[in-house]
Amino acid sequence: MKNYNNIIISGIGITSSIGQGKKAFTQALMEGRHRFDIMKRPGRQNGTSFIGAEIDEITYPDSISKKVLRTASFSAKTAMVTLDEAWKEAKLDDCDSSRIGLVVGGSNIQQREQLLIHDKYKDRFGFISPTYGLSFMDSDICGLCTEHFGIKGMSYTLGGASASGQAAIIQGLQSILSGQIDVCIVIGALMDLSYWECQAFRSLGAMGSDAYADEPEKACRPFDENHDGFIYGEACGAVVIERADTASKRKVEPYAQLLGWSTVLDGNRNPNPSYEGELSTIKKAMEKANLEPHEVDYVNPHGSGSKIGDETELKAICDSGLSHAYINATKSITGHGLSSAGTIEIIATMLQMKEGKLHPTINLDNPINTSLNWVKLKPVSYEAKTAINISIGFGGINTAICLRKI
Amino acid sequence: MNKEQILEIISRNIGEVLPDLEGYQAKPSDKLVDLGANSVDRAEIVMMTMEELSLNIPRVELFGVSNIGELAEVIYEKLQ
Numbered sequence: 001m002k003n004y005n006n007i008i009i010s011g012i013g014i015t016s017s018i019g020q021g022k023k024a025f026t027q028a029l030m031e032g033r034h035r036f037d038i039m040k041r042p043g044r045q046n047g048t049s050f051i052g053a054e055i056d057e058i059t060y061p062d063s064i065s066k067k068v069l070r071t072a073s074f075s076a077k078t079a080m081v082t083l084d085e086a087w088k089e090a091k092l093d094d095c096d097s098s099r100i101g102l103v104v105g106g107s108n109i110q111q112r113e114q115l116l117i118h119d120k121y122k123d124r125f126g127f128i129s130p131t132y133g134l135s136f137m138d139s140d141i142c143g144l145c146t147e148h149f150g151i152k153g154m155s156y157t158l159g160g161a162s163a164s165g166q167a168a169i170i171q172g173l174q175s176i177l178s179g180q181i182d183v184c185i186v187i188g189a190l191m192d193l194s195y196w197e198c199q200a201f202r203s204l205g206a207m208g209s210d211a212y213a214d215e216p217e218k219a220c221r222p223f224d225e226n227h228d229g230f231i232y233g234e235a236c237g238a239v240v241i242e243r244a245d246t247a248s249k250r251k252v253e254p255y256a257q258l259l260g261w262s263t264v265l266d267g268n269r270n271p272n273p274s275y276e277g278e279l280s281t282i283k284k285a286m287e288k289a290n291l292e293p294h295e296v297d298y299v300n301p302h303g304s305g306s307k308i309g310d311e312t313e314l315k316a317i318c319d320s321g322l323s324h325a326y327i328n329a330t331k332s333i334t335g336h337g338l339s340s341a342g343t344i345e346i347i348a349t350m351l352q353m354k355e356g357k358l359h360p361t362i363n364l365d366n367p368i369n370t371s372l373n374w375v376k377l378k379p380v381s382y383e384a385k386t387a388i389n390i391s392i393g394f395g396g397i398n399t400a401i402c403l404r405k406i
Numbered sequence: 407m408n409k410e411q412i413l414e415i416i417s418r419n420i421g422e423v424l425p426d427l428e429g430y431q432a433k434p435s436d437k438l439v440d441l442g443a444n445s446v447d448r449a450e451i452v453m454m455t456m457e458e459l460s461l462n463i464p465r466v467e468l469f470g471v472s473n474i475g476e477l478a479e480v481i482y483e484k485l486q
Contacts, residue, residue, distance in 0.1 A: 066425035071450075127457035130449035 007173045008254035008406060010247040011090030011240030012347050013082040015190075016334055017053035017233050021085060026351045029359040030379050034333045036216045036231060043112040043119075046195040051208065051216045053233035053335035068144065071131045073113040075190040076141045078236040079104065083145055083187060090240035091250045092183065098152040101181040104141050105168030105188045106339025107159025112194035141189060153181040157189075159339075161393030162304070164188065165237065166342025166401060170261050172241045183242040188343025190236040198232070206230060206271055206306060221363035222303035222329035223310050223374075230304040233335015237343035255350040256403040259386075260289025266396030273309050277398040278316035278390070285388060285400035286320070293321030296402070298358065298384035300349045302392045303329035304336055313390065314369045326382060328361040328375040342391040346401065349387050353405040356383045407459070407485060412478040419454040423447050434475025452477070461485060 014021065017035040018028035028034075039045060039052040058077070060069060061084050069077060083102075087093075092100060114136060121128045134140050142155040154175065160167035165188030172184035193201075201207035208229035212219035220231035247254050262284035266274040286293065299322055301313055317323065330348040337344050352358050358375045367374050384405070391399045413432060421428040424442055432441075438448045452468060463484050471477045 067423070070423070070425065124457065126462045127453060130453055131446055134446065 006244040007176060007241060007258045008244045008247060009239050009256050009258065009350060010242055010252045010254045011086040011092070012255065012350065013085030013238035014236070014344070014347055015055065015058060015078050015082045016235040016344065017055050018334060020058060022351060026355060029330070029333055029348060029351070030355065030357060032333055032360040032362045032377070034217065034220070034362060036220055036335065038216055041112070043115045043194045044198065048195060048199065049210070049213055050195065050198040051212065051219045051231055053231070055234045064148065068148070071135065072144055073110045073135050073140070073192070075110050075113070075192045075236070076135070076144050078190045079141045079187050080145055080148060082236045082238045083149065083185060086185060086238040086240050087149060090247070090252050092149070092240065094250045095183055097150045099182040100151045101153035101172070101175055101184045102142060102145055102151050102155040103168045103172045103175070103184060103186050104138065104155070104157045105160070105164040105186060105343060106191060107138055107157060107164065109138055109189050109191045109339050110136065111197050112192040115194040115196065138189070141187070160397050161395055162302070162336070162338050162341055163391040163393030163397040163399045164339040164342065165337070165344065166346065166389065166391035166399045167263065167397070169239065169241065169343065169346060169401060170263060170399060173258055173261070176241060176243065182246050183240060186239050186241060186343060188237040188337065188340035190234055190340055191338035193232055204271060207232065208305065218363055220305060220332055220335055222305040222332050222361065223314065223367050223369070224364050225366040225368055227305045227307060227310055229306055230331070230336040233331070233337055235334055235337035235340045235344050237340055237347045239343060239346065254406045255354065256405050259291065259402040259404050260285045260287070261401045262288060262399065264398045266398070268396035271394040273312040273392055274396065274398070275312050275316055277396065278313055278392065279319055281398035281400045282316060282320040282322070282388065282390065285402050289402035291386065291402055294324065296322055296325050296386050296388050298349070298352070298387040299325045299327040300330060300345050300387060300389045301327060302390045303331050305331065309392065310368060313392070314372065318369070318371060322388070323372050326358055326373050326375055326380065326384065328358055329364070330359070332362045332364065333359065342389070342399065345391070346389050346403070349389055349403065353384050353387065357381050358384065409478050409482050412481050413474065415458055416451065416455050416474055416478060419451045422454065423450045432474045434473065434478065436474045437472065438474065455481065459485065
C-alpha cells in the first residue's frame with residue numbers, strides 16, 4: 001500500500017446552527033436536533049420567507065479583541081472562533097509558526113454583509129467605512145486569522161462552489177506533501193447568503209421551494225421522496241492537517257488518517273450533476289486509498305436534497321460497490337453550508353467514528369433508493385472505521401476523500 | 407459647533423474604533439498613532455467624524471495634520 005506520508009487530522013473546530021464546539025455539535029447530530037426555520041438574520045428576507053438554519057449565538061474567547069469583533073464580518077468572526085477551537089486541540093502554540101499554513105475554503109462568501117453595508121451607505125456614499133476596502137475581500141479572513149494566530153507559512157482562499165470545503169482540505173494536504181509547510185489549517189468558511197443569492201438559487205431550482213413554508217422543520221429532506229431542493233444552513237468548520245509524526249511530537253491524538261482523495265471535473269459551467277463525474281471521483285479516491293469497496297463501511301454523501309442531485313449521487317454510490325456501507329445525510333440536520341459543507345461533513349464523519357455511532361437522517365421517511373444501508377430516523381451504534389466523503393459543486397466539480405479512524 | 411465639541415466627537419470615535427480607549431478624553435496634543443491607531447483605524451476615526459458632521463471634504467485637505475487638535479482645527483474651519 002502506498003503511504004502518502006501518513007497525513008492525519010489532529011484538530012477540529014466547529015460552529016454551526018446546531019451548536020458551537022465539537023461536544024454540542026455531536027450531541028445535536030446524534031439527537032437529530034436542528035434549527036430549521038424561516039430565516040431571521042437581517043438581509044436574508046425581502047418580502048420572502050426563505051427557510052434555513054441560522055446560528056443562535058456565538059461565544060467568543062477573550063483573546064479575540066473587541067476591536068477585531070467590531071470590524072470583522074460575520075464569516076470572519078465565525079472563522080476565528082472556529083479556528084481557535086481547532087488550534088487549541090492541536091496544540092499549535094507549540095509549532096513553528098513559519099511552518100503553519102491556512103487555506104480558507106469558499107469564494108464570494110460575504111454577500112449578506114456587503115448588502116447591509118451597501119444599504120447603510122446608499123445615500124451617504126462618500127462616507128463608506130474605509131475598512132470595507134479590506135473586509136469585502138474573502139481573503140480578509142486570511143489576514144485576520146493569520147494576524148491573530150501568528151500564522152507565517154502561507155494563506156489564501158480557495159473557491160470550489162459547494163465542494164470548496166473539501167477542495168480546501170485536498171489543497172491543504174497537498175501543501176504538506178509538497179513540503180511547503182508542515183501543518184495546514186483548513187477552514188470551510190461560513191457562506192453568508194443575502195436574499196439576492198437565496199432568490200437566485202431558488203430561481204435556478206436549486207434551493208427548496210415554499211412547499212414547506214408552514215412546516216420549516218420538514219423542508220430539509222435529502223434523499224427522501226419529497227425532497228425539492230437544498231436548504232441553507234450557516235456553518236463553519238476547521239480542521240488541522242499534518243503528518244502523524246509532527247502531531248505525535250506535540251503529543252496530539254489524531255482523529256483520522258486521510259487515505260486517498262480525488263478531484264474530477266465535468267467540464268460543465270452549469271449546476272447539473274454528472275453521474276460519470278461522481279462515479280469517477282469515488283473510484284479514484286478509493287483507488288488512491290488502496291481500498292476495495294467492501295472495505296468502506298460508511299459513506300457521508302453530498303446529499304444536498306436536490307432531486308436530480310440526490311438521484312445521480314445514489315446511482316454513483318451504488319455503482320461504485322458501496323451499497324452495503326452505512327449512509328446518512330449530515331445536511332438533513334445542519335442544512336447546506338455551501339462553501340463549508342465539505343469541511344463540516346468530514347468533521348461529522350470523524351466525530352461519528354469517535355462516538356461509535358452514526359447520526360440519523362431526519363425527514364428520511366421514504367428513501368428514493370431502498371437498496372442502500374440507510375441510517376434513517378434513529379441513530380445507529382456502529383464503529384465506522386473506514387469512510388468516504390463526497391462533495392459536489394456547481395461548475396462540474398466532484399471531489400471525494402477516504403479516511404480511516406485512528 | 408465649537409472646537410471642544412469637535413474634539414468630543416473625535417474622542418468618542420476613538421473609543422469606538424479602539425475599544426480599549428472607551429471613555430478616553432482626547433487632548434489636542436494627542437497623536438492618533440501614539441494612541442495605538444494604525445492607518446486603517448485613523449481613516450475610520452476621521453471618516454466617522456466627518457460623517458457625523460456631514461462634512462464631505464477631499465481627504466487630501468486633511469494631509470499634514472499632526473495631532474488631534476490640528477484635526478479638530480481643520481474640521482472646524484471647513485464647517486464655517
